[in-house]
Amino acid sequence: MDREIAIDIKSLTKFYGGFRALEDITFKVYEGDFFGFLGPNGAGKTTTINVLTGLANYQSGSVRVFGHDVTGDYRKARALIGLVPQEFNFDPFLTAEQILIYEAGYFGVRKREARRRADEWLNEFGLSSYRRLDFRKLSGGFKRRLLIARALMHRPKILILDEPTAGLDLELRYKLWDFFKEMNRNGVTLLLTTHYIEEAEKLCNCIGVIHEGRMRAVDEKDRLIERMSENVVDIQLNRQLAEVPQELTDYGVELVDGGSTIRMREREQVLSKLLKTIHAHGIEVLGVNVKKTTLEDVFFRLTKNDRGQSHRF
Amino acid sequence: MIVGNLIGFKSLVEREIVRFASVFLQTIFPPLITSFLYIAVFGYTIGARIKEVQGTSYLEFIIPGLLMMYVIESAYQNTSSSLFISRWAGHIQEILVSPLSYFEMVLAFLIGGLVRSFVIVTGVYFVSLLFTPSPIEHPLVVLFMVLLVSLLFSSIGVIVALLAEEFEHLTICTTFVITPLVFFGGVFHSVQMLPAVLQTATAFNPIYYMVNGMRYGMLGTSDVPIVQSMSVVFCLFMILFSFTVFLFKTGFKLRK
Numbered sequence: 001m002d003r004e005i006a007i008d009i010k011s012l013t014k015f016y017g018g019f020r021a022l023e024d025i026t027f028k029v030y031e032g033d034f035f036g037f038l039g040p041n042g043a044g045k046t047t048t049i050n051v052l053t054g055l056a057n058y059q060s061g062s063v064r065v066f067g068h069d070v071t072g073d074y075r076k077a078r079a080l081i082g083l084v085p086q087e088f089n090f091d092p093f094l095t096a097e098q099i100l101i102y103e104a105g106y107f108g109v110r111k112r113e114a115r116r117r118a119d120e121w122l123n124e125f126g127l128s129s130y131r132r133l134d135f136r137k138l139s140g141g142f143k144r145r146l147l148i149a150r151a152l153m154h155r156p157k158i159l160i161l162d163e164p165t166a167g168l169d170l171e172l173r174y175k176l177w178d179f180f181k182e183m184n185r186n187g188v189t190l191l192l193t194t195h196y197i198e199e200a201e202k203l204c205n206c207i208g209v210i211h212e213g214r215m216r217a218v219d220e221k222d223r224l225i226e227r228m229s230e231n232v233v234d235i236q237l238n239r240q241l242a243e244v245p246q247e248l249t250d251y252g253v254e255l256v257d258g259g260s261t262i263r264m265r266e267r268e269q270v271l272s273k274l275l276k277t278i279h280a281h282g283i284e285v286l287g288v289n290v291k292k293t294t295l296e297d298v299f300f301r302l303t304k305n306d307r308g309q310s311h312r313f
Numbered sequence: 314m315i316v317g318n319l320i321g322f323k324s325l326v327e328r329e330i331v332r333f334a335s336v337f338l339q340t341i342f343p344p345l346i347t348s349f350l351y352i353a354v355f356g357y358t359i360g361a362r363i364k365e366v367q368g369t370s371y372l373e374f375i376i377p378g379l380l381m382m383y384v385i386e387s388a389y390q391n392t393s394s395s396l397f398i399s400r401w402a403g404h405i406q407e408i409l410v411s412p413l414s415y416f417e418m419v420l421a422f423l424i425g426g427l428v429r430s431f432v433i434v435t436g437v438y439f440v441s442l443l444f445t446p447s448p449i450e451h452p453l454v455v456l457f458m459v460l461l462v463s464l465l466f467s468s469i470g471v472i473v474a475l476l477a478e479e480f481e482h483l484t485i486c487t488t489f490v491i492t493p494l495v496f497f498g499g500v501f502h503s504v505q506m507l508p509a510v511l512q513t514a515t516a517f518n519p520i521y522y523m524v525n526g527m528r529y530g531m532l533g534t535s536d537v538p539i540v541q542s543m544s545v546v547f548c549l550f551m552i553l554f555s556f557t558v559f560l561f562k563t564g565f566k567l568r569k
Contacts, residue, residue, distance in 0.1 A: 016569070047569075053410045056569040075318070079412040089403030093332045105324025106411035150407075 004031040004066060006158055006189040007052065012061035014047055020213055021047045025061070027208050027218040029191060031157075034184045036200030036221070037193045039210035040303050045193040046086065048210070049162055053083050065158065079107060082156030086163050088143045090135040096146055097122065097131040100153050107154030114153065121149035141172050148176070159183060161192045165199060177203060201295040209302045216302040221295065228301060229293035233271055235262045238284040245281050248274070322417045325408065329425025333391055340391070341432060344383050348437040351379055352444050355501060366503050367534040376441045377528040378500030380434050381462065385495060385520065386487070387433045388426040388463040392470030393483045396422060400474065405567065415561040419471065419554070426467030427460065434459055447531065454530035454539060461546045462523050468553040475566045494520045504536045519549055
């Protein structure tokens with residue numbers, strides 16, 4: 001069955017004064033996806049989210065949420081999104097419970113239903129005993145949970161998580177991962193930005209990488225890793241070689257460990273062929289060590305700057 | 314339909330009311346105390362030595378102007394502080410990401426200012442009853458003036474809150490613009506007491522029409538024809554309200 005396009009961004013360009021923050025951004029997120037939106041600090045992740053949610057204007061392009069234009073049809077588009085922002089942005093005049101109830105109200109949820117949902121989320125996130133507290137008295141972990149509960153009060157079809165686990169201890173992080181996975185299983189489309197690549201690798205089925213305001217890659221996670229994979233294969237030999245044998249030069253291998261190991265950066269499935277060639281050359285293989293490409297490796301390769309180097313700072 | 318998201322709109326209005334009510338010691342009580350002092354010192358004590366003005370006692374003469382002064386101050390203070398704090402603390406984003414229309418957002422903020430004005434003006438009116446039985450000759454005119462002037466200065470509060478970069482910018486507008494215009498707008502004097510040059514200058518002060526409109530509503534006498542007062546107030550409100558909605562629509566200082 002064809003899935004609906006939840007988020008459809010085409011040729012999005014955004015300037016802050018003379019600074020081009022986003023340049024020709026194009027990608028789609030399908031309904032039910034858990035989309036990891038990755039990039040270094042200042043890459044344009046939060047700016048893209050701000051455009052999606054109505055917190056930023058943009059100069060050109062088109063941005064649609066389930067077919068609704070975020071500018072022309074902004075009310076319908078916004079009703080479908082729940083945003084968990086990076087920063088704690090609560091109303092200092094309200095208690096934790098009031099924050100949830102009013103948020104639901106802005107999205108058209110009646111008072112009685114809003115109270116019921118507030119109870120439900122306060123219980124779910126262990127906030128029940130803090131319901132009458134001013135949010136400033138909550139710990140960082142509880143504030144983070146309140147941000148998530150607030151975004152869920154109107155039962156959005158898309159949940160946008162802007163670094164939702166930043167600064168949290170491991171136990172809470174793992175609990176939130178389970179919670180997000182469950183939301184996704186229940187049909188909610190999630191868009192996650194995070195600096196923890198492991199988080200994206202564990203949770204997301206699709207990945208988009210943005211760097212310096214431009215999309216560097218968008219694909220299903222496994223396909224992206226496969227496409228960008230460069231597995232390092234170390235083949236330990238029973239003797240030291242002085243130079244790479246003529247028959248192996250086509251494989252682009254190099255000698256390491258004083259000539260006792262052949263190292264190959266494998267881009268295609270050529271390992272078995274290489275092993276046969278080594279064997280045919282009369283060299284015995286003692287062991288093979290393969291270092292698989294991870295999402296982190298892919299991320300670093302995609303976010304090198306144009307000179308091919310990562311910035312020092 | 315003017316308000317499409319009625320529940321959302323009511324929620325924002327309620328939150329605006331809860332906000333000022335939760336700090337009532339700062340928002341409600343001070344005007345009641347200062348109004349008591351104004352009436353006691355200017356009206357009751359000094360006013361006893363002043364002859365009648367426009368056929369009424371000086372004490373009765375200043376009460377409509379004082380009421381209008383508190384309408385203006387409370388409406389302006391409510392929206393300017395509420396919106397500026399929400400920009401400063403970031404919780405304006407709760408509203409900006411919601412499916413409320415820009416018209417609904419602005420109107421809800423203005424109604425918050427209107428409710429605070431009504432609460433305060435009612436309180437100040439009761440304070441005035443401690444000193445004199447203040448009549449209300451034309452209740453509908455009084456209602457019109459309180460309603461429109463509240464919304465008008467609530468709009469100004471929103472505009473200033475969007476322009477302001479720091480808290481002190483909010484008080485700069487009060488100190489250097491609103492308070493002088495209020496005092497020269499005829500709260501404590503009739504324009505006929507002024508020299509000809511100042512009478513001409515006063516005609517350019519919009520608050521002069523508001524004070525006199527209120528005075529007509531309560532006492533039945535005024536320096537300005539009531540139709541002129543009401544027209545000035547209505548036109549200014551329409552211009553400022555439209556401009557405020559325009560600022561929200563374009564995201565001025567709201568969207569990055």
